[in-house]
Amino acid sequence: xxQAEVPRxxxxxxxxxxxxxxxLAGQLLAQGPPLGLALAFxxxxxxxxxxxLPPALRLPDLRLLPQTxxxxxxxxxxxxxxxxxxxDILAHADFMLGSPTVLADPAVEQRLRGAAARGGHxxxxxxxxxxxxxxxARMDRAGTLAALKVTMTKAPQSFRLEGWLQERLVAAGxxxxxxxxxxxxxxxxxxxxxxNTMAAAAVAAPHLGFDGIQACLxxxxxxxxxxIVEVEVTSVGDKGRALSVTSIRRNPAAPGAxxxxxxxxxxxxSLLACHGHGGCVQLx
Numbered sequence: 001x002x003q004a005e006v007p008r009x010x011x012x013x014x015x016x017x018x019x020x021x022x023x024l025a026g027q028l029l030a031q032g033p034p035l036g037l038a039l040a041f042x043x044x045x046x047x048x049x050x051x052x053l054p055p056a057l058r059l060p061d062l063r064l065l066p067q068t069x070x071x072x073x074x075x076x077x078x079x080x081x082x083x084x085x086x087x088d089i090l091a092h093a094d095f096m097l098g099s100p101t102v103l104a105d106p107a108v109e110q111r112l113r114g115a116a117a118r119g120g121h122x123x124x125x126x127x128x129x130x131x132x133x134x135x136x137a138r139m140d141r142a143g144t145l146a147a148l149k150v151t152m153t154k155a156p157q158s159f160r161l162e163g164w165l166q167e168r169l170v171a172a173g174x175x176x177x178x179x180x181x182x183x184x185x186x187x188x189x190x191x192x193x194x195x196n197t198m199a200a201a202a203v204a205a206p207h208l209g210f211d212g213i214q215a216c217l218x219x220x221x222x223x224x225x226x227x228i229v230e231v232e233v234t235s236v237g238d239k240g241r242a243l244s245v246t247s248i249r250r251n252p253a254a255p256g257a258x259x260x261x262x263x264x265x266x267x268x269x270s271l272l273a274c275h276g277h278g279g280c281v282q283l284x
Contacts (some may be wrong), residue, residue, distance in 0.1 A: 011040035016077030090115035100199035104188035126270035151216040185210035
């Protein structure tokens, strides 16, 4: 009797080796094989370091990606990686976009959606810290979602901001300050590392999208080791009455950390769901 063929492990590449990248690489090495997953490589931008990884797992140049036989590429580095390399990645593999703030640029979103459709690969968007993601998506599909607001509160040192928003953070002088309140789209390029949860909400609720979702960013020194995400959902009303749901997620975080500790496990769960969806954009 012929031996049954052993299924090939799904090969996963990691772009970025910060807190999230190190965690996901460690999970793949420790827990991946029984789950049918293998770490294919880790790549970092510029002069980033890869201590502790054997040379065989270090990808020196993204142009070598086609030679790695990778099945899924996970970006946990910076939005510019997807902007510059996303289309090429989707020509060869599924792509889990850890920095969905890049989709606030309509031209980039169109290019990535087109690349996923052409290559038959999936552009995955992890929910991150977005609580109630499935319910939001269901309401949006049903046409019953009227409004969505996401408020993120962190200690000042946990923000990585750009332009005038960084200037406003400095001017706040360590006092509790509402840094931004308004449509999500203009906020994304100003806080590309901090509002990926909000960008996931725009993917979950495409009828509202980056222009319809309201975003609020608060710097609060009284929460040095917490990241707080408040999601306010309002349904279409009837006779002046409407369903409203508010959730508050308090995520422990090391002082100064951009990513809370629970978000690491949320990303791992998202990675495990990245399989078999075809050439589309898919929340995970």
